[in-house]
Amino acid sequence: MKHNRRRPHLKNSDIRGACDYFADDNPARRDVIRRTMTRLRCSISTVVSEDEDGWQDYRGYDHFDDDDDDDDEYVDIATPTKRSRTPSSPSLSPKRARTAESTEPRPQSITDITNSLQSLHAQKQKELEAVTNSLDEITASIQAKEASRTNHVNAKIDRLSSNVKAYESEREKILKIRGLVEQQHEGMIMKADHFLQQYTSRLEECDKLIAQANADVLEELDQMARRDFDLRDEKKRLEGRVNEVLEEVRHCSVIGTLMRLGPGGMAKLLGRLEGNGVELVGMAQSIMNETEE
Structure with missing residues (x-):
């Protein structure tokens, strides 16, 4: 029997088999249960962190249908849907901190x-x-x-x-x-x-x-x-x-x-002055030293 992922239909025998499979007295499946529950908790935690408004109530159990000719009944488990956000609900997405504008003066060219x-x-x-x-x-x-x-x-x-x-x-x-x-x-x-x-x-x-x-x-x-x-x-x-x-x-x-x-x-001016035996920088430094004295 094919199962619809959005609206899975389970038979009563499937539910009983699952309960037996995941029973605590089954040592062969105990480690599998732990790993499964750990992944389930991580998945639930991720879903809750994305939307803290919660989930809507389950729609309830649908009538048992028998897709095959079997007389056993199926249990219709509705997939929980997210509650739509209202305009008044505050956004919980993290806000990016504003970067401080630079107050340093622009260097002069x-x-x-x-x-x-x-x-x-x-x-x-x-x-x-x-x-x-x-x-x-x-x-x-x-x-x-x-x-x-x-x-x-x-x-x-x-x-x-x-x-x-x-x-x-x-x-x-x-x-x-x-x-x-x-x-x-x-x-x-x-x-x-x-x-x-x-x-x-x-x-x-x-x-x-x-x-x-x-x-x-x-x-x-x-x-x-x-x-x-x-x-x-x-x-x-x-x-x-x-x-x-x-x-x-x-x-x-x-x-x-x-x-x-x-x-x-x-550079050209300094080169010409040096060619004529005049060191502009040295002369300027000498004059500044004389002024300081």
């Missing part, structure tokens, strides 16, 4: 470094132009202020000098008049004393005016010297900054040119 040097060269060129324009403006301002201040100070000094001369001339006149009073009016003591006191007061006033004029001249000259010093100091600072920016521009230009040469061009 020679092209990136060349572009950075070109950008730095352009920035330094703009800074050089700005500093040069500032230097030109402050130089022109210094020259204009010096010319204006010189004219102003000269006019003020001339005016103060003229005042000093006028005060000195007035003083000489007073001294002459005082001498005449002393000579001609010796008998007129009271009147002479009055005149002497008056002229003495005027002399003191003239002395004060002369001293104040001299102090003003000295103060103006001192202020002019301080302003000149400040402007010259700023001019020196700007000139130094222009030189620094020029060096930075040249540095960026040279480095950018060498980077654009690439490895092949750099």
Whole structure:
């Protein structure tokens, strides 16, 4: 009799024979039973691990059919079917752990470094132009202020000098008049004393005016010297900054040119320099050592 693997039909005699075959008191089949049960457990464990939702209930026993003309009945054993998954059942398949994204920065290429040097060269060129324009403006301002201040100070000094001369001339006149009073009016003591006191007061006033004029001249000259010093100091600072920016521009230009040469061009350049007796790397190292000292 053929047995359908999906719906096997067993006779009662088959079941009894199987029970006798797998009985515990049958020593010949005991080892076979152990191996069979071990494989069965492994198979069941594998099925359960694949689907933990379980199996559906058995469909039950079908009616006994007799495919042959035998009167014995067959037992219909239904094959268990898997229960369909519902959308709400969680998936038990292992999830792959996400790999951590690399946070290391991408290494710069020679092209990136060349572009950075070109950008730095352009920035330094703009800074050089700005500093040069500032230097030109402050130089022109210094020259204009010096010319204006010189004219102003000269006019003020001339005016103060003229005042000093006028005060000195007035003083000489007073001294002459005082001498005449002393000579001609010796008998007129009271009147002479009055005149002497008056002229003495005027002399003191003239002395004060002369001293104040001299102090003003000295103060103006001192202020002019301080302003000149400040402007010259700023001019020196700007000139130094222009030189620094020029060096930075040249540095960026040279480095950018060498980077654009690439490895092949750099090798040719070093070869030509060595052919002329110039070791670029050794010379650069020597200069760096001198700078560190």
